[in-house]
Amino acid sequence: MSVARTGTRAGVVAALVMGVGLLGLVVLSCLKGTTMTFGTDQFLQGLGGILGTDTPLEGHHQLIFELVTCKTLVACGVGASLACSGALLQGVFRNGLASPSILGITAGAGLGATLGIMLVGGYGSNVAGGIDLLDQAAKHSPLLVTITGFAGACGVALLVAAIGGVAGRVSVPTLLLVGIAINACIAGILAAIQAWLVEHDWQTAEAVYHWSFGSLKDKSWTQVGIVWTGAACAALALPFVARELDLFAAGEENAESLGVNTTRTKLLVLVTASLAASAAVAVAGQIAFVGLVVPHLVRLAGFRSYRTLLPLSLVGGAIFLLGADVAQRYLMERELFKPGVLMSMVGGPFFLFLLVRSRSQVRTW
C-alpha cells in the first residue's frame, strides 16, 4: 500500500509545477475573452494599463481586458477558496465527504443573495420604485448581492457554530447534524421564495435562478478583492492547522493527547473555511463540488499529509476552476455551461465514485 508523502520536498516541487501551470492558464485566460481575443502585445499593454506602468489599450479594449482579467482572478480565487475550505473541513470532520456546503455556508449565501436580488428587483435597476436608498442600491446590484450573500453565508456559519457549540467547545458530529438541519430549513425557505417569485415577479425569479448556477462573468475589482481576502484568510491559517489536522486524522482525543489545542484548531479551521467559502460563494454563486473534488485529486496524487494537501488544494482549486472555464472558452468558443453546471457534471460522478470507494476502504485500528 502507499503511504502519505509527508516530506515537504515533494510538496514544494508539486507546488512549483502547479504554480507554473496556473500562471500559464492565467495568461491563456486573459488572452481570450468571450467577445474578443488579445495578442501577447495587447496582453502586456493591458496589464501595464491596469498597473499604471503603460498606456491603456484603446477604446473599450482596456475595459474588456480588465473584465477578462477580473474573471480570471475571480475564478482563481473562488477555486482556491472552495478547495482549501473543503480540505480544511474534511480534516476537521475527519470525513472525506465534507465540503463547505455541509455547514450550510452555500445555502446561507444562496438565501442572502436571493434576498439581495429581491431587494433590488433582479439584476436590473427598474424596480426600486422611487425609494432613494433602493435606487442607489439597484445601481450597484451585483455588489449588493455579493454583500448580502456574504452576510447570509457568515450568518449561517455563526448560527451553526452557536447551536453546535456547547460551553465554548465545538462538537464536530453535532455541527454536522446542525449543518444538515439548517441546510434543510434554508432549502425549504428558498423553495417557498422561488415559488412565490415565479408567480409574482418573473424577472427576479430569473435572476435568482441564474445566480444559483454560479457565474464568473462581469466581476469588478471589488469582487476580486472580496474573494482574494477570503482566500488569503484561509492561506494564512494553514501553518497553524496543518500539522494539527494530521494528528486529528486518528481522532480528536489522539490529537489532544499529543498536545494539540483541539478547541483552538477547530475554531480556526471553521472560521477560516467559512470566511473563504462565504466570500467565494457570495461573489460567484453556487459552484458545487470544487471543495469536495480537488482535495481528493491531491490525495490521489499521494499528498495525504495536510502539510502538503492544504497548500496544494489551494493551488489545485484555482487550476481546476480556471482550467475548466478556459477549456470551455477555447474548445467551445463560448460559455456553453455556467461554472456551477460544469462543476456539477464533473463533480457528481466523482462524488458517487468516492462513495462507492469509501465503502470498501473503511479501516479501524
Added chain:
Amino acid sequence: MVVLIESSGLGHTYPGGVEALADLDLSISPGEVVCILGPNGAGKSTLLKALAGLLPITAGSVTWRGEAMEAWAPRHRARRLAFVPQSLMALPEVTVRTFVAQGRYSHQGVFARATPEDRQAVDQAMSQADLVDLAARPLPELSGGQRQRCLVARALAQQADLLLIDEPTNALDPEHQIAVFELIESLAHEERAVAVVTHDLNLASQFASRIVLMDGGRKVADGTVNEVLQRSVLEPVYGSGLRYSSWRVEEGAEGKNGERPIVLPWRSSDSSALSGPVDGGGA
C-alpha cells in the same frame, strides 16, 4: 519520596449525570509500574483520561510535582505525561517512523522543522520499542502487537515522565502480551513512572510494582501485588468466579523472589481443585 502526580478527591461526572469517578486519591512516583485493575465500567480508562487532561475534572484536583495542572496548555501537559490509548479511531496511512515522530509535536513550534534532538528522541524511542527494522513500513500493514509497540514508541518520543497506558494487550496473543509488558516494565526508571490499565490479573502480578483496584468509579484497594491479588480483596469486586494460587519466583530472576499470586477465571459449575505446578486454592 518524590511524587510525580497526585490526585485528591478526584471525580468525573458525565454530562448525563453518570458518576464515572468519585473521591479518588492516588499518587504515582518515579520508578513505579502501577497496574490499574477493575471490572468493566469500574472507571479505569476514565481515571487515565482524567489524569491525562483528556476529560474535565468535575471534583477534586490533580497536581504535578505539587503544581496544579488545571490551567496547563495541552502542549505543556503533553511534554510531561503521555497517554497511550487502547486503539486509534482510524489508522493514519503513514510509515512507522512518521507515526512515532508525531510524538514530538509538543516539543516543536508552529514553523519548526525537526531538530537533531527530535530525530534523536525518535531514534531512541524506536530502538526501545524494537521498531527500527519496521521504520519504513506503513502502519496499517503491521500486526496488532507491532501497532501497540508503535503507540508506546510514540509516547516515548514525547519524553514524558509519566506514561498512562490503556489496556495495551487487548486482543494480543500471549507472546505479544509478554513482549508489551516487558517493554512497559523496562520504561520505569528513576525519572519515569508508568500507569497501566489492564484486565489481566496475572500480567499485573508479574510486572506491577503496585496495584490499584477500582470498582464503581472508586478506588477499593491500593497496595503491593501480594496485598491486592488475594481472595478477600478481589472477591467483593469480581465475584466468586476466580481461583487463587501462587507461583514461586526463583531468587535472582529479574531481581524478584518469593511468591507471586496467580488468579484464574474459572467456570462456576466446576468445583474441582487446581493441580499440577499451580498449588490449588479452590473456589
